Amino acid sequence: MRGIRGRIVGTYLAITFLSVMFFEIILIYGLTEFYYSSIESELNRSAQSIIHNYNQYLNNYDLSKDAKILLESTPGNTVAQVQIIDDKGILLADSIDPSMEGEKLDYYDINMALGGKQAVWKGKIPLTGEPVFSVSWPITHSDSEEVIGVVRVITTLSDVNEILKNHILILVTLGFCIVFLIFFTGLALTNTIVKPVKEITSAAKVMARGRFDVRVAKRYDDEIGELGATLNYMAQELSNHQKMKNDFIASISHELRTPLTSIMGWIITINSEDIESKEELKEGLDIIERESKRLADLVDELLDFSKFDAGVITLRKGAVNLEELLRYIKRQMEPRAERKGITMTIDIDEGLPVIEADENRLKQVFINIIDNSFKFTQKGGYIDIIGRKRENCVLVRIEDSGCGIPKEDIPKVTQRFFKGDKTVSGSGLGLAICDEIVKLHNGEINIESTVGKGTTVDVILPV
Ligand SMILES: Nc1ncnc2c1ncn2[C@@H]1O[C@H](COP(=O)(O)OP(=O)(O)O)[C@@H](O)[C@H]1O
Ligand SMILES: [Mg+2]
The missing domain is CATH 3.30.450.20 (PAS domain)
Structure with missing residues (x-):
């Protein structure tokens, strides 16, 4: 023993x-x-x-x-x-x-x-x-x-x-009874510790081999029960994580595959000298350029993400005029809105305070959020960019009339690799990166959404 x-x-x-x-x-x-x-x-x-x-x-x-x-x-x-x-x-x-x-x-x-x-x-x-x-x-x-x-x-x-002999006999027998009683109750009592611990250990060993579907049965509502529950929770988290990673690899491969296929197709066409006109050549090169840019953006997003994950991102802060920044982004997005038939408006409070922030990172945040709005809003819809003064902070709101997010998914959208609609292109990292950047600025992101009506994303930044 x-x-x-x-x-x-x-x-x-x-x-x-x-x-x-x-x-x-x-x-x-x-x-x-x-x-x-x-x-x-x-x-x-x-x-x-x-x-x-x-x-x-x-x-x-x-x-x-x-x-x-x-x-x-x-x-x-x-x-x-x-x-x-x-x-x-x-x-x-x-x-x-x-x-x-x-x-x-x-x-x-x-x-x-x-x-x-x-x-x-x-x-x-x-x-x-x-x-x-x-x-x-x-x-x-x-x-x-x-x-x-x-x-x-x-x-x-x-x-x-x-x-005296009788007395001694009784006393000795009694003594042995006590010792045996202690022995057996001790055994029974330690069994209530040892058995569940053994179960937890063997479950943990199975989990260590990568099988996260095993669970520890709860026997007692005590410290050991809690240990088992914690282990179960860990397994659940790991399995979620694993699933998300697999999904991510699948979707990222798909994301890389699509532009690569079209780039390859056009290169083959151009190379075979089957091109009839200069316009056709130009169209092919345009597509190659656009798709290459998409690939570069995707790789940037991935690199960014791994930097956030490693915690090595530092902000290069300076004075940022939010109004100027938002108007600039709107102008940049205008052609896309026209192409998709979406109305874009901007409404900024007068005298919006200048804030201390990393301008490029903030631009990345707003472009990401507006990019989502474009992706999930149909022709004829609208996207509003709103800037408001608040006490000790600034609120930037991006509102769209898109498909919306189901209630149970709202807390998940800022998780890495989460994609609501698997058929829409994207890595599922956009909002996760936005969230990290805004947190680095001591701000927060709040999302409200109704399915079929639209989505409102609020970015609150301290002044
Ligand atoms: N404006 C929006 N309208 C509807 N759904 C949205 C919107 N913004 C984000 N989502 C949902 O949140 C998910 C995560 O967004 P994001 O992190 O930017 O990843 P990605 O854009 O690569 O899918 C999206 O896949 C989508 O399901
Ligand atoms: Mg996105």
């Missing part, structure tokens, strides 16, 4: 395991202490009561005689084994197992008690191996403080150990 899952589950497992172990050790230690110390105090109480009895009633200091009587006087409620031992360590009386009477006993607690100190001993009975707990108290002469014997109370630890 590697990766995120390994790190998270591994860490939590280690932490839980260590803390469970730590608390269980403390708990088990405390429990054992509790049971053992309550046994010890119980044994001490019994031993003390026997000594008390001895001092109270039998105090003639001959233990060998009194031992049996003393045993009988021990409180009946004690389940422990009681031994009376003399000052040499010889067992005088045993409440449970008299067979050892008369033998010398050698245990730590007895030896300590013979030295005058009360002591406890925990160990196993040599014969049966049974775990026992014993306390020994010295019996002293009331005058001389001399040790005359020992009272030893013994109890088996088997029962308590059994109880």
Whole structure:
């Protein structure tokens, strides 16, 4: 198990395991202490009561005689084994197992008690191996403080150990349950992260190979879901872009093909010397000139576009008299209007302010927009060029009575490579370039249009 899952589950497992172990050790230690110390105090109480009895009633200091009587006087409620031992360590009386009477006993607690100190001993009975707990108290002469014997109370630890064992078993089982619970919830939880991430990764790999039609399924509404959605969005954008690029290549090839075909055709005709008259020759050369110019313009547009794309365009600003500029453009366009049967008018506010701008670039913008109007306006239509003073800016409006732009296409026309009507010539870059130029001037372009009625393009330039 590697990766995120390994790190998270591994860490939590280690932490839980260590803390469970730590608390269980403390708990088990405390429990054992509790049971053992309550046994010890119980044994001490019994031993003390026997000594008390001895001092109270039998105090003639001959233990060998009194031992049996003393045993009988021990409180009946004690389940422990009681031994009376003399000052040499010889067992005088045993409440449970008299067979050892008369033998010398050698245990730590007895030896300590013979030295005058009360002591406890925990160990196993040599014969049966049974775990026992014993306390020994010295019996002293009331005058001389001399040790005359020992009272030893013994109890088996088997029962308590059994109880403790059960407790420990329960605790350990519980501990393992907790660790397993953490392990499985950790696995399940990290799966909610790892699985979608894996899906997103494999989708991204497919996309990297150029297939933008794959999409990541949304599982959760969280950061990972958002990542998937973003990736989907990216794929959508890339696929749009790819489609636009393909369209662009197709249309640009077409754009280049058409004039080239007509130029080639005329060159072949002229070359074959089939030309009958001087007029025909002139017509052919005119067409070649016009078509060559179209090609040069198209190439210029492409070059311009790639410069904008690289962001290396700089404006050469100077004082621009917009009125003069617009009138000049209108004059330049007049022959085309006549040829197409379109009425062109111009209406400029008096005292239109002179603005700081790149004149050639602005000319390019207006010619582009008016060129569109010509392309999309039928015979008998009109094109108006309007210049207006506004507060802190100038508005140049090109209005036509052309075919208009569908509402959903209006935001797209300033995108590069967008062409509404694929059969009309053009690269789809015109308005995109206009938009860039106007933005460089800190201005904006607004387009309004109604299908079948006409289009209004506003260029707003700051003064
Ligand atoms: N005056 C207009 N009337 C109708 N449609 C227009 C007009 N101006 C622009 N459009 C639409 O916007 C598209 C993009 O224009 P443009 O960027 O100049 O590219 P192009 O002229 O090469 O097609 C055009 O293809 C056309 O569909
Ligand atoms: Mg155009």
